[in-house]
Every structure is written in structure tokens, then in C-alpha cells.
Amino acid sequence: METAIAGTTDPLLGIYNEAQFQEMLHLETRRSERSSRPFLLMRITPAEGLDERESLDLFKKIAFVLGKVTRDTDIKGWYKNEKSIGVIFTEIRQAPEHAIESRIHQKIHSNLLKLLNFNQASKVKIEFEAYPKVPNASPFKARQESKRANLSLVGENGEEGGLTETQHFAGETSHVQGSLGKTTAEGKIEHGFTKQRLLLLAGDMSLIFSSTVLGSWLRFGVPFETSALQWGTLMLAMFFYPCMLYIFDMYNVSRSFRCYDGIVRILSASILATLVCGLAFYIIPEASYAGRGLFLAQASILTLLLVSWRILFSSLWQGTRSRLRALVVGAGECGQAICRLLNSPLSPYEVRGILDDDPSNQGKKIECAMVLGPTEQIGTIMGQVWAKAAILATPRNGNKELIRQILDARLGGVEVLEMPGIYERLTGRVPVQYIQDEWLLYADGFYLLSKEYVQKIKRLLDLIFSSLILVLSTPLLALTAALIRLDSSGPVFYRQARVGKFGSIFSIVKFRSMFENAEAKGVKWASRRDPRVTRVGRWIRLLRIDEIPQLWNVFKGEMSLIGPRPERPEFVKELDKMIPYYSVRHCVTPGVTGWAQVNYPYGASVEDSLHKLEYDLYYIKNMSILLDLKIALKTVGVILLGDGAR
Numbered sequence: 001m002e003t004a005i006a007g008t009t010d011p012l013l014g015i016y017n018e019a020q021f022q023e024m025l026h027l028e029t030r031r032s033e034r035s036s037r038p039f040l041l042m043r044i045t046p047a048e049g050l051d052e053r054e055s056l057d058l059f060k061k062i063a064f065v066l067g068k069v070t071r072d073t074d075i076k077g078w079y080k081n082e083k084s085i086g087v088i089f090t091e092i093r094q095a096p097e098h099a100i101e102s103r104i105h106q107k108i109h110s111n112l113l114k115l116l117n118f119n120q121a122s123k124v125k126i127e128f129e130a131y132p133k134v135p136n137a138s139p140f141k142a143r144q145e146s147k148r149a150n151l152s153l154v155g156e157n158g159e160e161g162g163l164t165e166t167q168h169f170a171g172e173t174s175h176v177q178g179s180l181g182k183t184t185a186e187g188k189i190e191h192g193f194t195k196q197r198l199l200l201l202a203g204d205m206s207l208i209f210s211s212t213v214l215g216s217w218l219r220f221g222v223p224f225e226t227s228a229l230q231w232g233t234l235m236l237a238m239f240f241y242p243c244m245l246y247i248f249d250m251y252n253v254s255r256s257f258r259c260y261d262g263i264v265r266i267l268s269a270s271i272l273a274t275l276v277c278g279l280a281f282y283i284i285p286e287a288s289y290a291g292r293g294l295f296l297a298q299a300s301i302l303t304l305l306l307v308s309w310r311i312l313f314s315s316l317w318q319g320t321r322s323r324l325r326a327l328v329v330g331a332g333e334c335g336q337a338i339c340r341l342l343n344s345p346l347s348p349y350e351v352r353g354i355l356d357d358d359p360s361n362q363g364k365k366i367e368c369a370m371v372l373g374p375t376e377q378i379g380t381i382m383g384q385v386w387a388k389a390a391i392l393a394t395p396r397n398g399n400k401e402l403i404r405q406i407l408d409a410r411l412g413g414v415e416v417l418e419m420p421g422i423y424e425r426l427t428g429r430v431p432v433q434y435i436q437d438e439w440l441l442y443a444d445g446f447y448l449l450s451k452e453y454v455q456k457i458k459r460l461l462d463l464i465f466s467s468l469i470l471v472l473s474t475p476l477l478a479l480t481a482a483l484i485r486l487d488s489s490g491p492v493f494y495r496q497a498r499v500g501k502f503g504s505i506f507s508i509v510k511f512r513s514m515f516e517n518a519e520a521k522g523v524k525w526a527s528r529r530d531p532r533v534t535r536v537g538r539w540i541r542l543l544r545i546d547e548i549p550q551l552w553n554v555f556k557g558e559m560s561l562i563g564p565r566p567e568r569p570e571f572v573k574e575l576d577k578m579i580p581y582y583s584v585r586h587c588v589t590p591g592v593t594g595w596a597q598v599n600y601p602y603g604a605s606v607e608d609s610l611h612k613l614e615y616d617l618y619y620i621k622n623m624s625i626l627l628d629l630k631i632a633l634k635t636v637g638v639i640l641l642g643d644g645a646r
Contacts, residue, residue: 010078012056013063013085021077021086028075028088032132039131042104045084047123051601058124059085061115061259069107101128113344115259196253196317201242203313207305208237215298236280237273241302244273247637250310257310266310268640270303323350325386326417329375329406330393331356331366334434338393338419339367341426349422352385357402375402378409389415391422428599429614430621432581440581445621449587457625462561466554473548480511480536480545487536490516493549498566501589505569506558511546513537544639550592562628563591564616567609575609582609585616588623595619595627598634 009016016024028039044066046058062085066076070087079086089104108126116124212234245251248269250262257266278295326342326349328335335354342349353372356362361371372381378390390409394402410416420439423431440446448454470477481492494512497505514532533541540546553559559566564585567575576582596615600608619627 016077018078040089041129042087043127045125065111211302241273244269257314274299326389335393343368393419430617448623466551509549560589566590593635
């Protein structure tokens with residue numbers, strides 16, 4: 001990320017530039033070695049693969065939190081290649097470093113969660129390094145001493161949990177196989193999410209009615225009379241405002257509504273709903289207001305109330321729901337991944353510890369929890385830590401004795417959950433690195449792949465809507481074609497080979513957004529601010545107008561409106577070798593938009609393709625007409641906000 005640097009500090013974030021920070025770190029290291037006075041280095045790093053805008057937004061929020069919770073004596077600056085922010089905590093006396101790490105971790109996490117949603121939080125990694133470094137130090141002894149440490153940091157005390165680290169999957173890992181179905185615990189957690197969404201909706205409906213009453217009183221100076229209620233007008237408002245809030249993801253209770261992004265989304269939804277309602281009032285005479293003054297008064301009041309209601313909801317209910325205490329069975333990569341995911345106050349689960357049969361792991365702290373003992377003690381340890389559930393993060397076809405012990409625990413009343421199921425429900429992704437063929441075979445879902453009547457309904461809807469949109473957008477298509485022709489030489493439309501259902505190859509049709517012969521030097525992913533993109537091409541990509549001609553592919557049956565995005569054969573050949581189960585996405589018809597497109601920014605790397613495959617597998621597993629409708633609505637929000645366009 002490019003950042004303007006003036007003097008010794010970054011004027012954008014208010015932290016030291018990298019050269020100055022590294023010099024201070026060197027001086028502190030030498031001072032610590034001479035005096036034996038310890039200090040602690042913390043590094044905060046967003047996940048790789050974020051574009052420049054996302055990285056800058058995350059760094060701004062991180063810098064804001066650091067300025068709020070750290071002391072003046074703590075040194076903050078760019079750590080390495082402007083990809084991490086470092087903080088040097090001085091004056092920590094002789095307290096054990098593990099206690100300090102824990103307290104700082106809580107402070108940073110709890111304050112960052114006020115600005116970030118659950119998915120954003122999962123993209124932040126926090127690491128610590130203690131100075132001076134003591135060889136062969138006993139981590140178990142340090143942890144025991146840390147329990148007696150009494151430290152004081154700026155900020156609020158007593159907050160539990162924290163941000164999750166980035167879910168980066170690489171290499172061979174342990175896997176979980178099979179399906180246990182939705183357990184009672186999962187059902188209770190899902191019920192809690194549903195109740196919070198219904199509470200949000202009920203509050204919105206009440207505010208719409210209240211804004212109409214207040215608007216009438218302000219406009220006409222008289223109390224609003226129920227007998228004079230314009231029910232048609234009120235019903236339109238009660239339909240369009242919740243729809244727009246849903247489009248802008250404002251019923252996602254895992255999203256923080258108190259951050260800048262949340263407030264912008266609420267304002268955008270309210271403004272768009274106001275415009276749609278205003279258009280409807282002119283089209284439908286029976287729904288018209290008594291005057292434009294009342295309409296504007298109601299819209300202004302409602303916008304203010306909606307912002308206030310979301311902030312109040314976030315303060316009172318988000319992160320305060322009861323959390324299910326659980327033990328993680330397995331300390332391998334799979335177990336570490338689920339610990340990172342659940343290490344957040346917004347998580348519905350509280351990890352009380354880890355069980356693992358490796359003697360070398362006993363007493364160690366792995367990610368957010370301690371290894372409390374071997375799996376054979378699952379019953380005893382469950383009672384000691386008051387846990388109600390066990391999360392399997394071990395191979396199902398592994399140690400038969402381990403499987404027997406977990407089965408005995410389940411028959412004894414322990415809720416047994418599977419890691420991929422929890423991960424899928426909390427993130428809307430299938431963790432492809434932690435599953436095997438048996439999980440895909442026995443897991444719930446994939447029902448509609450064999451339902452021929454549903455496929456016919458989906459095809460009928462594709463025909464109807466692709467034809468309708470093509471006809472209605474004819475003036476826009478003609479204007480775009482003229483601008484492309486005037487802007488640069490070359491054809492108006494661009495055809496490109498893509499991989500369709502069952503690996504078939506077809507030619508996708510798009511408006512040309514790059515210069516002619518842009519790939520003369522070879523095929524490559526589009527990059528941000530790609531020099532191959534024309535002036536008109538940049539705008540039609542931003543507004544997604546270049547995608548409209550693909551509706552002809554939908555009409556022909558080569559594509560669907562909703563489905564995994566088709567990829568180029570050259571990329572598919574390589575990605576299929578590098579990413580497990582990549583070919584699974586070809587079992588359904590590719591789409592113009594999909595679950596990955598509304599949940600993940602533009603991908604231009606193998607790692608991005610891995611994350612998008614996780615979303616695609618979730619869609620294939622849970623495919624339904626209702627999910628298609630949800631994706632269609634969210635696509636509108638993505639287009640309006642310009643997310644992921646390149």
C-alpha cells in the first residue's frame with residue numbers, strides 16, 4: 001500500500017514511518033539487553049489479498065484503536081513494508097510477558113470489534129514478541145506466573161474474547177469427515193440469531209410508523225390521527241425500507257453497526273428507499289402523500305431513527321448473547337483454525353479448552369485456549385470447565401480408540417459438533433482444506449442437484465428475467481456501445497472462453513473494457529487500476545454494465561443468473577491442481593453473479609480463488625430459490641457500493 005510519508009511520521013495514520021520505527025526498535029533492543037528491562041513488540045497485520053482500499057480502511061481503524069487504548073510512552077509505527085503496524089510497549093516492569101499479551105490482546109480486540117464486523121475481524125492477525133529473548137524459557141511456568149500478575153492498561157477492563165486471526169489455509173491439515181446433522185446446540189444458536197433479526201425488523205417497522213406520526217405533527221402542527229392514516233403509503237414504506245436495509249446487509253447481526261461502514265450502509269439504504277418510495281407515490285395516485293413536506297419530514301426523521309436504532313442495538317445486544325461453552329478436540333491445524341474463528345465476543349461459542357493426545361502439547365496454549373488433557377478425559381474435563389459441547393477437529397477415520405471415547409461422551413449427553421459445520425454456518429463458506437470426500441458424501445445439503453423440477457423452475461426464471469432485463473436495458477446497451485466505439489478502436493463486444501457446467505467450454509459475451517489485443521503478452525488476472533482498461537471500460541466495470549451482455553448466455557442456457565462465476569480454461573487447469581475440490585463448482589450452471597461475488601471482493605490470485613471456492617461450495621450445498629433471491633438482492637447492494645470492481 002502506498003502511503004504519503006512526511007518527516008518521521010505517516011500523516012495519514014499518525015504513526016512513525018518504517019525507518020524511524022525500526023530505529024527505535026533497535027535502540028529499545030540494545031537498551032533492554034544492557035539493562036535487562038523487558039519490553040513487548042506487537043505486530044498487527046491484515047490478511048493478504050486485500051485491495052488497496054480495504055487495506056487502507058483496516059489500517060485507519062487499527063491506528064484509531066491504538067491511539068485510543070495505548071499510552072503516550074508506547075511507540076507505534078509501520079513495521080515491515082507498510083503491511084503491518086508495530087507497537088513497542090515499554091515500562092512493563094518485570095511482569096511475565098504472557099499476562100501482558102493477554103491483557104493487551106483483550107484491549108485491542110474489544111475496541112476493534114466496535115469498528116469491524118465478524119468477517120473483517122477474521123482478516124486481522126495479532127502477534128507478540130518479548131524482549132529480551134530468553135532461551136529455553138518455560139512457557140508453562142510463565143503462564144502460571146501470569147495468573148498472579150496485576151497489570152494496568154489504558155482502556156476498559158474485564159472484556160473477554162477478541163478478534164479472530166485470518167483464516168489462511170495452506171499445506172496438509174487434519175480433516176473432519178462425516179456429518180452429525182444440526183445438533184440441539186446449533187439449533188439454539190441459530191434460534192438466537194433469528195430472534196435478533198426479528199427484533200431488528202420489529203424495531204424498523206415501529207420506527208417507520210413513528211416517523212410518519214412525527215412527520216405529520218411537524219408538517220401540519222397537529223397530532224397524527226389514526227383514522228386519517230394513509231395505509232397505502234405506510235405499507236409501501238414498510239416494504240421498501242426493510243428491503244433496502246436487507247440489500248445493504250443491515251440485518252446481518254454479525255456485522256457491527258457502530259462502525260463507519262455500517263452507518264454509510266444505513267444512510268445509503270435509507271436514501272435509496274426514499275427515492276423508490278417517492279417514485280412509487282407518483283406512479284400510484286392512491287398512495288400519494290398529503291404533501292411533499294410530509295414525505296420529506298418522514299424520510300429525514302426515519303433516517304435519523306434508523307441510524308440511532310442500529311447503534312443502540314449494537315450496544316445493547318451484539319456480543320452480549322449467551323455463548324455455548326465448548327471444548328475443541330484436536331490441536332492440529334483444523335483445531336487451531338476453529339479456535340481462531342471462535343475467538344471473538346461475537347462468536348456464539350466460548351472455547352474453554354482443547355483436548356489432544358500428543359504429550360508434547362499438554363499444558364500449552366494453542367491459539368486462544370489451553371490444552372487441558374488427553375481425549376480420554378473428555379468427560380471429566382467437560383465437567384471441570386462447565387462445557388456443554390465438544391467440537392471435533394480430528395480425522396473421523398483416525399484413531400479408533402479416540403472415536404470410541406467421543407462416542408461414549410456423546411451417549412453420555414455431550415453435544416458433539418463438527419468443525420466444518422460450525423465454520424460453514426458462521427462464515428457462509430465450506431472450509432475445503434479441512435474436509436474430505438466422505439464429508440461431501442454424508443453432509444446435509446446438495447439436495448437440489450437431483451431435483452429436476454427445481455432445475456426447470458430455475459431455468460424458467462432465467463429465461464423470463466434475462467429477456468426482460470435485455471429488453472429494458474436496450475437504451476443503456478446502445479449508449480454503452482457508442483461510447484466504447486468512440487473511446488478506443490476495436491470491437492464493441494468481447495468474447496472469451498469460459499468453463500461451464502460439467503467442464504464444457506463456451507464463449508462468454510461482455511462489453512469490451514480493455515484496449516484491443518490487451519492479452520497479446522499472455523493471459524493474466526485483472527489487477528487494480530489495470531493499465532489495460534480503457535477510460536470507458538473503467539466506468540462500465542465499476543457499474544457492472546460490462547456484464548449485461550452475459551444475459552445472452554443466460555438466455556441460451558450456457559449460464560444462469562445465479563451461480564458460481566465461470567473461470568477461464570487456462571486458470572481452471574492450474575487451479576484444479578492446486579486447490580482441493582475445485583472441480584466441484586462445475587457440477588452446476590455458472591452464473592452472472594453468485595454467493596462468492598456478494599461476499600468476497602474481486603479475486604486475482606490462487607488464495608482468492610480458494611476463498612471464492614469456499615463460498616461456491618456453500619452455494620452448491622445450500623442451493624435454493626430463496627438463496628438465489630437473497631443473492632440477487634445483495635448483488636444490488638454490491639453494485640451500488642462498487643464493492644470489488646476492477
